[in-house]
Structure formats: C-alpha cells, structure tokens
Amino acid sequence: MFSMASRIRRARTMAALTQTELARRLGVQRSAVTQWERDHGTSPSVGHLAQIACETKVNFEWLATGRGESVPEPGAFDMAVVVQDYARDELESRALIGLRRVAPRKREAVVKVIELLSL
Numbered sequence: 001m002f003s004m005a006s007r008i009r010r011a012r013t014m015a016a017l018t019q020t021e022l023a024r025r026l027g028v029q030r031s032a033v034t035q036w037e038r039d040h041g042t043s044p045s046v047g048h049l050a051q052i053a054c055e056t057k058v059n060f061e062w063l064a065t066g067r068g069e070s071v072p073e074p075g076a077f078d079m080a081v082v083v084q085d086y087a088r089d090e091l092e093s094r095a096l097i098g099l100r101r102v103a104p105r106k107r108e109a110v111v112k113v114i115e116l117l118s119l
Contacts, residue, residue, distance in 0.1 A: 007063050008044070009037040011056035011070070026051050 002010070012022050019037070023030040026048060029083075036048075044052065046064075053060040062070045079108040087093035095114075102110055 002066060003039055004043060004064070004066075005037050005039050005041060007058075007070075008033075008052060011052060011058045011063060012037070014058070014070075015056035017056065022052070022055060025055050033086060 007092075012019070017025075019033040020030045023033045028048065029073075032042075032044075032048075036044050036052075049064055050060055053063045056063075057072070058070050059068055059072050061069045075103075087096050099107060101109055
C-alpha cells in the first residue's frame with residue numbers, strides 16, 4: 001500500500017497540477033504541499049485532505065487511507081454538496097444551529113433580520 005504522501009503526490013500529478021497550483025487552490029504555501037508529499041513529512045488536516053480530494057477529483061477514502069478505488073465512478077460527484085451552503089467557521093456554525101432550532105414558521109423572519117443587518 002502506498003503512503004499518504006505518495007497518494008497525495010499521485011493525485012496531484014494525475015490532476016496535472018503543480019505543487020504551486022495545488023497550494024494556491026488550497027490557500028496554503030507550496031512548502032505545505034511539499035511536506036505533505038514527503039515520506040515522514042507532515043500530514044494535512046482532514047479539511048485540507050478533503051480539499052485535495054476535491055481539487056484532484058479522487059476518492060477521499062482512498063486519499064486518506066489507501067482503501068478503495070482512487071478515482072470515483074463516473075457520475076459519483078453529480079450530487080455533491082455545495083461547500084458554500086455550510087458553515088465556514090464557529091460563528092456561522094452557531095448561527096446555523098440556532099436557525100435550525102427556530103420553529104419553521106419563524107425561520108423566515110430570522111433570515112429577513114439577518115439579511116437586513118447585512119446591508
């Protein structure tokens with residue numbers, strides 16, 4: 001079985017990305033990608049690993065563990081989730097949790113208040 005570093009390197013090269021381009025897409029320094037691709041280097045966070053899988057179009061499980069197929073079956077990502085629809089930080093997460101606790105008939109009012117405050 002290949003190491004995680006080898007799988008990251010393989011995913012990047014299969015996607016025809018340079019270390020610099022992958023780093024730019026992930027919002028990290030190129031040196032981080034270099035470390036991730038080195039045996040005995042640092043490992044990416046789960047969040048970065050998920051981003052790598054998305055950017056290189058490989059299966060997350062294969063990238064993280066080496067199990068399964070490296071490339072998903074055609075159409076496997078057709079129903080993918082839009083990342084912007086989910087909380088990006090702790091504050092947004094708290095707001096989303098709170099909104100989900102509000103009675104359905106009051107949700108529209110809460111959203112309108114947020115929209116008004118954002119003007």
